[in-house]
Amino acid sequence: MDKLRDVVITGAGVISPLGEGRKIFWDALRDGRGGFSEITLFDSSKFNVPVAGEIKDFNPLNYLEKRKIRDLDRSTLLVCSAARLAIEDAGIAITNDNTDDIGVSIGSTFGSLHSISQFDMTGLKEGPRFVNPSHFPNTVINSPASRVSILFNIKGFNTTISTGFCAGLDSIIYASDLIKLNRAEIVLAGGVEELCEETFLCFHTLEYLSGCDGSEPISCPYDKRRKGFIFSEGAAVLVLESREHALKRGASILARIAGYGNAFEPEGDIGFDKMSRGLELAIREALRDASLEPEDIDYICGTANSTPGLDRMETEAIKNVFKDHAFRVPVSSIKSMLGETFSAAGSFGLLAAAGSIVEGFIPPTINYQVKDPLCDLDYVPNRARTLKVNRALVLSSDPYGQNSAVIIERPL
Numbered sequence: 001m002d003k004l005r006d007v008v009i010t011g012a013g014v015i016s017p018l019g020e021g022r023k024i025f026w027d028a029l030r031d032g033r034g035g036f037s038e039i040t041l042f043d044s045s046k047f048n049v050p051v052a053g054e055i056k057d058f059n060p061l062n063y064l065e066k067r068k069i070r071d072l073d074r075s076t077l078l079v080c081s082a083a084r085l086a087i088e089d090a091g092i093a094i095t096n097d098n099t100d101d102i103g104v105s106i107g108s109t110f111g112s113l114h115s116i117s118q119f120d121m122t123g124l125k126e127g128p129r130f131v132n133p134s135h136f137p138n139t140v141i142n143s144p145a146s147r148v149s150i151l152f153n154i155k156g157f158n159t160t161i162s163t164g165f166c167a168g169l170d171s172i173i174y175a176s177d178l179i180k181l182n183r184a185e186i187v188l189a190g191g192v193e194e195l196c197e198e199t200f201l202c203f204h205t206l207e208y209l210s211g212c213d214g215s216e217p218i219s220c221p222y223d224k225r226r227k228g229f230i231f232s233e234g235a236a237v238l239v240l241e242s243r244e245h246a247l248k249r250g251a252s253i254l255a256r257i258a259g260y261g262n263a264f265e266p267e268g269d270i271g272f273d274k275m276s277r278g279l280e281l282a283i284r285e286a287l288r289d290a291s292l293e294p295e296d297i298d299y300i301c302g303t304a305n306s307t308p309g310l311d312r313m314e315t316e317a318i319k320n321v322f323k324d325h326a327f328r329v330p331v332s333s334i335k336s337m338l339g340e341t342f343s344a345a346g347s348f349g350l351l352a353a354a355g356s357i358v359e360g361f362i363p364p365t366i367n368y369q370v371k372d373p374l375c376d377l378d379y380v381p382n383r384a385r386t387l388k389v390n391r392a393l394v395l396s397s398d399p400y401g402q403n404s405a406v407i408i409e410r411p412l
Helices: 022-031 074-090 113-126 133-139 141-152 163-180 195-204 241-249 274-289 308-327 340-357
Strands: 009-017 101-105 158-161 184-194 232-242 257-262 298-301 391-397 402-409
Touching: 009 022, 009 074, 009 163, 009 298, 009 340, 022 340, 074 141, 074 184, 101 141, 101 163, 101 274, 113 133, 133 141, 133 195, 158 163, 158 241, 163 232, 163 257, 163 340, 163 391, 163 402, 184 274, 184 340, 195 308, 232 257, 232 340, 257 274, 257 340, 274 308, 274 402, 298 308, 298 340, 308 391, 340 391, 340 402
Parallel strands: 101 158, 101 184, 298 391
Antiparallel strands: 009 232, 009 257, 184 232, 257 402, 391 402
16 A cells, blocks of 8 residues: 655634634734623523624625625635635645645534524425525535535535534544545645524523523633533634645645544543543544654643533543643643634634644633642643644544544644
8 A cells, every 4th residue: 555645734714703814813822812702693682691702893705705605604604714714825726727636624513503594484484485595505514615615616525524523623634534545635624613593592502501500601621610611603724735745836834734533432421421431542543643652742732611521521531641741741722712613623723733833832721710620730721831832632522422633743
């Protein structure tokens, strides 16, 4: 079998409550700025939680042509705008000569819920003959990924990954596999989630959200006060490329994908009580795939989202794999600033880890005040830390069993 090819990151685009563009996003993480505000996209007065990570003043016309986006929903507009930024950041020129070698891999799970709701409401109230057929494509889960290909004339493979909380990271893993196997030279990979009433209602009803009990909403991963996450929206798209192709076109390489692992825990539950085995296996597989030892990792970008079970479980998994080194390696959660972006979370985490390598800092876990005996690692509390990072581990876990881990490293 031919030697598998190296996969590198050559660009990124981000639309988030912390800002638009990777440099602005990295600066916000370094400064420890929170991205939460009052909800304006829908009437939140019926909920105990009026706060979310809403992207204010988002204007897709800054990135996309008006005539091409007239009927697109918010999820699709977010990810297509992020894709535009990623393409420009990587300096890619998509032509008829190379379009077949470019693919799209997008994590999206709940992205079409609002569109389905609005489409069906019209059909139920006025009858199926009165729905707008141009809105139907928004009701299918692969709409965001497909529209990226349509808008930018990308004719390679097009895939939608729907693994819940892990979708953003799994889209990176899937894209990396296809580049390694010489089935693509470049892939736009990432995730997207929109803030809409339907998804918000789902998490509110399940009592996942901080503030559901009437207390003040706060995102404080690993902190003993944590009671739930703050729901957020956004899109992060990374440009993955074979190292050979990147060097040939003179691209700037941000980081190398060193290894990754997936594991499913059949006994998964929303309390994460039995989930550490799955996350441990995913981490071990990523280390094995990268031919690394735990001591080789300089930073862990955690999946903790301020829910009691997940934060404790992640800490337990890290300690079981890393042993004594677990207390020396910095671990932080950008969800303290960004919130829980669900299908986009993993791609945001990978972009943050790339920033730690490129910019030389560890993003902080803000709002950290009260230590929890069950969460006793170095969580980089409240202030970013200057540190040369050679290798970073990014984690994602879904309460229903899926676990993913990706290691990136400084390019050679």
